Amino acid sequence: xxxxxxxxxxxxxxxxxxxxxxxxxxxxxxxxxxxxxxxxxxxxxxxxxxxxxxxxxxxxxxxxxxxxxxxxxxxxxxxxxxxxxxxxxxxxxxxxxxxxxxxxxxxxxxxxxxxxxxxxxxxxxxxxxxxxxxxxxxxxxxxxxxxxxxxxxxxxx
Amino acid sequence: xxxxxxxxxxxxxxxxxxxxxxxxxxxxxxxxxxxxxxxxxxxxxxxxxxxxxxxxxxxxxxxxxxxxxxxxxxxxxxxxxxxxxxxxxxxxxxxxxxxxxxxxxxxxxxxxxxxxxxxxxxxxxxxxxxxxxxxxxxxxxxxxxxxxxxxxxxxxxxxxxxxxxxxxxxxxxxxxxxxxxxxxxxxxxxxxxxxxxxxxxxxxxxxxxxxxxxxxxxxxxxxxxxxxxxxxxxxxxxxxxxxxxxxxxxxxxxxxxxxxxxxxxxxxxxxxxxxxxxxxxxxxxxxxxxxxxxxxxxxxxxxxxxxxxxxxxxxxxxxxxxxxxxxxxxxxxxxxxxxxxxxxxxxxxxxxxxxxxxxxxxxxxxxxxxxxxxxxxxxxxxxxxxxxxxxxxxxxxxxxxxxxxxxxxxxxxxxxxxxxxxxxxxxxxxxxxxxxxxxxxxxxxxxxxxxxxxxxxxxxxxxxxxxxxxxxxxxxxxxxxxxxxxxxxxxxxxxxxxxxxxxxxxxxxxxxxxxxxxxxxxxxxxxxxxxxxxxxxxxxxxxxxxxxxxxxxxxxxxxxxxxxxxxxxxxxxxxxxxxxxxxxxxxxxxxxxxxxxxxxxxxxxxxxxxxxxxxxxxxxxxxxxxxxxxxxxxxxxxxxxxxxxxxxxxxxxxxxxxxxxxxxxxxxxxxxxxxxxxxxxxxxxxxxxxxxxxxxxxxxxxxxxxxxxxxxxxxxxxxxxxxxxxxxxxxxxxxxxxxxxxxxxxxxxxxxxxxxxxxxxxxxxxxxxxxxxxxxxxxxxxxxxxxxxxxxxxxxxxxxxxxxxx
Numbered sequence: 017x018x019x020x021x022x023x024x025x026x027x028x029x030x031x032x033x034x035x036x037x038x039x040x041x042x043x044x045x046x047x048x049x050x051x052x053x054x055x056x057x058x059x060x061x062x063x064x065x066x067x068x069x070x071x072x073x074x075x076x077x078x079x080x081x082x083x084x085x086x087x088x089x090x091x092x093x094x095x096x097x098x099x100x101x102x103x104x105x106x107x108x109x110x111x112x113x114x115x116x117x118x119x120x121x122x123x124x125x126x127x128x129x130x131x132x133x134x135x136x137x138x139x140x141x142x143x144x145x146x147x148x149x150x151x152x153x154x155x156x157x158x159x160x161x162x163x164x165x166x167x168x169x170x171x172x173x
Numbered sequence: 174x175x176x177x178x179x180x181x182x183x184x185x186x187x188x189x190x191x192x193x194x195x196x197x198x199x200x201x202x203x204x205x206x207x208x209x210x211x212x213x214x215x216x217x218x219x220x221x222x223x224x225x226x227x228x229x230x231x232x233x234x235x236x237x238x239x240x241x242x243x244x245x246x247x248x249x250x251x252x253x254x255x256x257x258x259x260x261x262x263x264x265x266x267x268x269x270x271x272x273x274x275x276x277x278x279x280x281x282x283x284x285x286x287x288x289x290x291x292x293x294x295x296x297x298x299x300x301x302x303x304x305x306x307x308x309x310x311x312x313x314x315x316x317x318x319x320x321x322x323x324x325x326x327x328x329x330x331x332x333x334x335x336x337x338x339x340x341x342x343x344x345x346x347x348x349x350x351x352x353x354x355x356x357x358x359x360x361x362x363x364x365x366x367x368x369x370x371x372x373x374x375x376x377x378x379x380x381x382x383x384x385x386x387x388x389x390x391x392x393x394x395x396x397x398x399x400x401x402x403x404x405x406x407x408x409x410x411x412x413x414x415x416x417x418x419x420x421x422x423x424x425x426x427x428x429x430x431x432x433x434x435x436x437x438x439x440x441x442x443x444x445x446x447x448x449x450x451x452x453x454x455x456x457x458x459x460x461x462x463x464x465x466x467x468x469x470x471x472x473x474x475x476x477x478x479x480x481x482x483x484x485x486x487x488x489x490x491x492x493x494x495x496x497x498x499x500x501x502x503x504x505x506x507x508x509x510x511x512x513x514x515x516x517x518x519x520x521x522x523x524x525x526x527x528x529x530x531x532x533x534x535x536x537x538x539x540x541x542x543x544x545x546x547x548x549x550x551x552x553x554x555x556x557x558x559x560x561x562x563x564x565x566x567x568x569x570x571x572x573x574x575x576x577x578x579x580x581x582x583x584x585x586x587x588x589x590x591x592x593x594x595x596x597x598x599x600x601x602x603x604x605x606x607x608x609x610x611x612x613x614x615x616x617x618x619x620x621x622x623x624x625x626x627x628x629x630x631x632x633x634x635x636x637x638x639x640x641x642x643x644x645x646x647x648x649x650x651x652x653x654x655x656x657x658x659x660x661x662x663x664x665x666x667x668x669x670x671x672x673x674x675x676x677x678x679x680x681x682x683x684x685x686x687x688x689x690x691x692x693x694x695x696x697x698x699x700x701x702x703x704x705x706x707x708x709x710x711x712x713x714x715x716x717x718x719x720x721x722x723x724x725x726x727x728x729x730x731x732x733x734x735x736x737x738x739x740x741x742x743x744x745x746x747x748x749x750x751x752x753x754x755x756x757x758x759x760x761x762x763x764x765x766x767x768x769x770x771x772x773x774x775x776x777x778x779x780x781x782x783x784x785x786x787x788x789x790x791x792x793x794x795x796x797x798x799x800x801x802x803x804x805x806x807x808x809x810x811x812x813x814x815x816x817x818x819x820x821x822x823x824x825x826x827x828x829x830x831x832x833x834x835x836x837x838x839x840x841x842x843x844x845x846x847x848x849x850x851x852x853x854x855x856x857x858x859x860x861x862x863x864x865x866x867x868x869x870x871x872x873x874x875x876x877x878x879x880x881x882x883x884x885x886x887x888x889x890x891x892x893x894x895x896x897x898x899x900x901x902x903x904x905x906x907x908x909x910x911x912x913x914x915x916x917x918x919x920x921x922x923x924x925x926x927x928x929x930x931x932x933x934x935x936x937x938x939x940x941x942x943x944x945x946x947x948x949x950x951x952x953x954x955x956x957x958x959x960x961x962x963x964x965x966x967x968x969x970x971x972x973x974x975x976x977x978x979x
Contacts, residue, residue, distance in 0.1 A: 049212035050205015052430075054381035055462040059874035062381055090205030104203040111195060111839050114847060115662025116202030117381035117430035123203065146882045149874065151379055151431050152662050153843060154850030156887040 019083050024092040034080025039063040041079045050090035050120045061148035064121035065089050071128035090120035106161040114152035122148045126162055141166050189675040189682045193839035196667045209430045210385040210400040215455035219248055219286040221448050222293035224300045226275040226282055229537040229867025231304035241299040246292035249451035252283040258414040263346055263508025265332040269414045269443050275304055276324055276502035277539050278867040279467040286448040286456050309537040309867050313497045314957040316343040316536045324535040338794035339967040345500050346508035346533040347967050348794035350515045350587055351977040353526030358491030364482040367566050369559040370953040373551035373934045375861040376472040378544055379879055382430025383460040388445035395422045395446045402432040403700030404657050404690045410439030411446055426690040432661040434543030435469050437702050466872045470542025474499045477555040478955055487569050487577055490525035494518055495958050495965045500533040501540035507533035510548045512795040517552035519587035520632030522578040527587045530966050537867055546913040549633055554934055557629040557917035575630055576601055589788025590799035596831055596896040597630055597805050603829045604807045607891050614824040622813040625926025631914035635802040635906045636703020637781030641696025642713035644721045646773040650760030652680055655688045657698035658710045663908045665706035669836040673711040673901050677718030679742035704906020709779050711901040716777025724773045728766040790976035802898050804910050805831040810918035814926045819942030821857055821923055828890045833898035833905035841907040845890045852915020854880040860935050
């Protein structure tokens with residue numbers, strides 16, 4: 017069936033069964049392949065997108081449930097080739113990236129945190145990251161980079 | 174052509190080397206723009222699915238695809254008849270599809286391509302497969318039992334790709350080391366004999382990008398875009414399995430979403446290739462996470478008995494061991510990996526007499542394979558726990574024992590190779606300094622947990638092996654580097670390797686364009702793994718760079734009316750020594766060359782020099798009997814063990830790592846943090862268990878517990894520079910070794926905290942609780958190992974002893 021979605025501010029019409037995972041529609045129909053699907057079971061966080069500003073695992077979200085909501089993917093953080101968002105820039109500056117598969121989900125998870133809570137504590141940041149699997153980096157630089165943006169030193173925790 | 178240090182030292186362009194340069198691929202990865210193989214699609218592409226065996230062992234009675242072929246959207250079905258070849262690393266024993274028999278749960282039987290992935294899966298499920306079950310050997314003990322059914326009754330007929338090993342029954346490969354007179358040393362009356370037994374579990378690589386491939390069949394050749402660490406092995410392995418010429422296969426590799434060894438063999442590419450040819454359409458195959466959990470080439474489970482004769486004052490006069498490594502249903506990497514026990518389990522320390530047997534054992538389980546610091550992780554766990562047990566038996570200080578016994582300059586390793594330089598001993602001192610410089614982790618007075626520390630050493634190596642490189646100096650002054658190197662996330666092809674090549678040519682690292690791997694463009698390469706990329710690809714790139722540099726300087730010499738040897742190449746310019754005004758940009762020289770003598774292109778290659786050699790007669794069945802470039806590590810772990818729950822918290826973790834020379838120190842820091850955390854998962858909670866049906870119980874990330882942010886600490890690291898290496902600029906591999914001694918450090922810390930004998934990893938909470946309470950698992954019992962070392966050897970023990978150097 018035909019479903020109307022709002023993705024990254026644009027109205028998109030897709031043809032999919034309503035139970036199709038949103039992640040598959042984003043990746044296979046709209047070619048927004050920044051959203052990853054590393055486990056497809058909701059345990060890794062790589063498919064995290066925003067639904068009306070809240071983080072959601074797009075692999076477990078039926079596309080029918082996303083109709084009428086604002087879907088935001090990693091591609092929206094610095095649209096086109098515009099400047100990196102502060103979070104993206106911090107990850108780049110910290111040399112945090114390795115294989116890169118987990119970062120789209122991590123960045124969307126942190127973006128959701130900041131949308132919900134503009135001044136999170138260090139513990140909030142760690143909690144937001146704790147549902148995201150990264151197999152390469154051992155997390156330390158990701159945490160440091162996230163804290164540098166989300167919890168500026170002058171504000172403290 | 175080979176790199177010459179003397180020549181390189183003449184030039185001064187230090188800017189690129191030793192600098193924390195950023196990754197050129199970071200920005201697109203952070204934007205979600207990077208296209209991995211799983212993101213790749215083609216017009217008209219079909220989707221593949223495999224029908225896998227749902228029993229662990231059996232005789233195939235019938236495979237009927239008639240009904241499946243008639244299902245909607247199905248465009249091709251292929252099976253055993255389409256792939257006549259066998260592949261392997263040491264022995265060619267592995268068919269693409271189960272042929273005649275099924276040897277593990279999950280073994281592919283047929284492959285289907287259809288218009289949608291759902292249609293492909295439905296058709297695969299509709300294939301009629303009748304299998305008459307056979308008794309499955311799910312453990313090495315079962316496979317080695319007297320009269321056990323042979324998994325490969327035709328093992329004698331398999332092609333040996335490497336000769337010299339003993340094989341027989343369910344022993345796929347056996348390697349031995351014999352040196353000196355162990356019988357006499359064990360019989361001495363002034364020694365204490367310490368025996369230790371260990372087991373270790375499997376570990377799944379769990380790269381976030383599963384194994385995946387998009388195949389097309391174009392102009393009579395296969396084009397495979399794939400997520401691999403080894404483009405050339407995929408090319409050659411696919412050709413073997415399909416019975417075609419290797420030149421009919423082209424492998425291209427975009428960014429790879431993690432490897433860790435799991436992509437070190439040909440895997441799903443031949444299925445996609447066959448389906449692409451059969452259908453005439455592009456075909457994509459992507460493993461589901463469940464398929465990855467059930468069939469990944471996990472780090473092998475292992476069983477080890479190690480025994481040492483040590484004098485009262487701590488000299489190791491003899492050491493013997495029996496090592497069993499579970500290769501699963503096919504040999505895969507294990508015949509190669511048996512070689513490593515000589516250097517890992519029997520590494521680190523000066524030894525008197527030595528006898529070691531390492532056996533790869535067939536079982537009816539999914540084949541195992543390479544995983545970062547293959548074999549070394551559990552061998553080092555066993556060795557370092559054994560070392561602590563020796564210290565306990567003799568009442569010796571653990572650190573002092575290590576200081577006294579670690580290999581130093583001129584010492585002889587287990588296979589008789591002579592080690593060059595004192596490295597481990599000063600590294601131990603650096604660890605003490607690192608500990609003293611770090612803050613003590615305070616716990617509340619009423620914390621109630623048991624604290625312990627483990628300080629361990631480890632020996633690893635650079636898997637030096639063949640690499641080829643081409644360097645073009647373009648008329649705009651940029652440089653193009655063409656290799657079959659793959660970017661799996663470690664950063665070697667986006668940081669260290671262009672930094673090294675830039676240093677050779679006096680340009681900035683960002684001026685070096687690195688071509689993504691393509692076997693049609695680049696010469697042979699042994700693959701990204703074994704800590705070899707920076708060394709082997711870097712050295713080949715250096716050699717190619719020097720070749721191009723010579724050609725550039727010849728042209729510049731004409732233009733500047735100077736002798737080539739009087740020219741300097743730095744900062745993007747060629748200048749005359751002593752006359753800095755006399756200079757030209759590299760771009761101007763390259764453009765001039767293009768017009769007059771043709772574009773400048775250099776080629777270079779590298780392989781191991783074989784500079785380290787074993788004593789003759791010492792090692793049998795080994796693919797590497799001495800380490801050209803050893804790498805050493807010292808790790809220290811502090812833990813708190815909860816006696817109520819068995820949970821182990823890592824409080825602090827410290828690393829001193831031998832890097833030779835740090836090309837990009839910050840990038841190495843990233844490898845250390847990531848490698849240690851993978852090691853913590855291996856040591857503590859990444860557990861794979863096998864059900865009675867032969868299926869792994871852990872089928873996803875819900876039950877397979879990877880380290881999460883809350884499980885880990887920030888690692889303190891100290892890079893030790895200056896140890897000998899013939900790698901480019903003295904570099905060693907830095908990506909593999911961080912995981913090597915982690916399980917050892919954790920296990921020694923837990924033993925220290927609990928006062929119990931730690932014999933098994935992973936140290937899951939139930940297992941640790943068991944150690945503290947009435948251990949339900951009991952001590953490790955390796956009843957399938959014969960009490961006498963020689964009775965565990967297929968080879969002729971008397972002949973081995975007779976040939977052994979004294």
